[in-house]
Amino acid sequence: MESVLEEAVALLDEAGASALTFRALAQRLGGGVASIYWYVANKDELLDRAADHAMGPVLDVVEKLPQSDDPIDDLRVMAVTLFDAIVQRPWLSAYFMRNTSIQTHTLGLYEKLGQQTLRMNLTASQRFHAVSALVGVVVGSAVDLGQEPTQEMLDGNVDRDEYLHRVAQDWRDLDPQEFPFVHEIVDEFDGHDDVDQFRSALELTLTGLRLQAGV
Template sequence: MSAKPFSSVWTRERKGPRDQGLSRDQIVRAAMELLNEEGLDALSMRKLGARLGAGATSLYWHVANKDELLELVMDEVYDEVVIPEGTSWHDAATAFAYGMHTAVSAHPWCVTLIGVLPGLGPKALTAADRLMAAFSDAGFDGPDVDYAVAAVVSYTLGATIPEVAYLNALARAGTDVTGAQAVMEPIIHEVAADYPHLIDRYRTYAGTSIDPLTARRLAFDFGLVALLDGLAARLPREARLDHPVRD
């Protein structure tokens, strides 16, 4: 059985503008609005066309199918990850991590698309290129550049996607983190009765006045700082002297 040939909106020759009708930018903006309002399951070419007051045929002039549309929309998510050109590796990694965390949190529908749709759009590639260039300029060499970038990307998405998925599930259930904790507290005490250390840790956090979402942000900060400290230690000594990490 032959493999299905790879196709992408970014590898297909783009048609010229029509004399009249919708532009691709209009279609992408409307798709983003629909996704933000109603989620991924609500998106269809027919529904998007109705939203724009146009038939599906007008949309297919610009995109061959829904997957191509999602590629375009996902590149707009990466547009919100701003990494200044020529910045230090530490600042570039920090900008990527917080930018990606914020973008995914603002567009929770994208959690099931990351890692599934290839990031081949110009905005995704710009973010990747600037992050890689910053590590290379700092003194990371050879495959260490790729490993360092992968570590930052993996930490960011690994910490962000489960959090956003959890908040999505709570929203669908009509509750929030505080409400879920109130429901779970007696259950945790019951099922973890034989694990006193876990119960003690749970009581410690339950007894604080820190907002649960703030606690999650602090945990993200801690993990990112620890990762960056570890990456700094991987630099050659002379590079660490030339590129000190700022507190």
Template sequence: MPVDEQPPIPSVWVRPRRQREQPALSRERIVSEAVQLLDTLGIDALSMRSLGTRLGAGATSLYRHVANKDELIELVVDEVCGEMRAADASGPVDWRIAVGERAHSLRSMVLRHPWVALVLGQVGLPYLGPNMTRMSEGMLTLFEAAGFPLPEADQAMKTVIAYVIGMATSEAAYLSLLTRSGRTEQDLAESLRPVAESAAIDHPRLHESQAAQHGKDPRKIREDNFEYGLERVLDGLQARLDGSAVGSDQRP
């Protein structure tokens, strides 16, 4: 198929932006309002029609700036990614501390906006957004400064991000349940404890593990679990560096 007959790539980042936009209804305003809607009502409430109603405009007006809901999701994901701390490798840094800070920043962003965890699988080309590319550039710079060649720095970055997103997705789902319950995290944990103990009654190791958590702050438990896993991921990357063979066994 000739290049000029190829179907367009479905992403807002590859479509030219309109040069003229209505001052009262810019892409920036649409994205800002969409983030507020998502934070308040969740992903199920998001539609071009509902967003247009909040903006006092018809859905047709929105389509002049955003082609469809998929593009809108790409835009809102990149918008909240702008809240993350950018990695600064302009001077000497401890790469583990710097990467850890960025990992915590990513987790915090997802927990502030739990809907992000639900839509990441719907985002076609998230890495093309300006905020995501800025974060990626900073992370790659850190891993390169640590001693990873660029191809492996990219793999190391993706490994850390995959861990953070996996953990944060589970936490975000739990926190959404917590919000719907109208209870505090400690209250919910205490109310679920008898059920959990009953389910684990024939599983002594699980029962002992649950008993060890009794009375502890559930938020602190979540923090400790995340930190433990992150440190083990970084341990693995550190061991890779300490093996003094980084880059020597790169497969084609």
């Protein structure tokens, strides 16, 4: 199973979920397609197990993080660790916690995040929503950062900053009375840093949690 999952993750890293077929995986393993069915029932299970396999090292890092006196600070470090992992492997986002009955590493990460909320004066409902919001910010931001570049960026005709500047110019041409918010933030959008945008969203979430818990 270990070698099957390692090769599955390698295929996913190279070309995403569409590249992960039983035939392609069997070729990499040097065996037949039928042999893979000894380990997984179908592609969905293979994807879920591969995602969880990739989460294993992330859980190891999180488990070794030292605990500080502030659970909010510890949540921040854990969130950034998870964010970095998904940015490196954007395909992970689609299968994160999709099947926790077999995704033990992923469930372990969820538990580690949740345990920090046990250090705060919150209700069970507040804890659940706090961790859900945190995971949403991390996974959603990582997905945005890992999106496939436009074709002209892939072709090398424009770089990211040039592309953003062009979009910003289109926004500036919009009617300011119809789009007052867009005109307000367009200079911030033009050339913005995606990681800084994630960290800002994370801080908004953690600040709200800190106020709610009175930490």
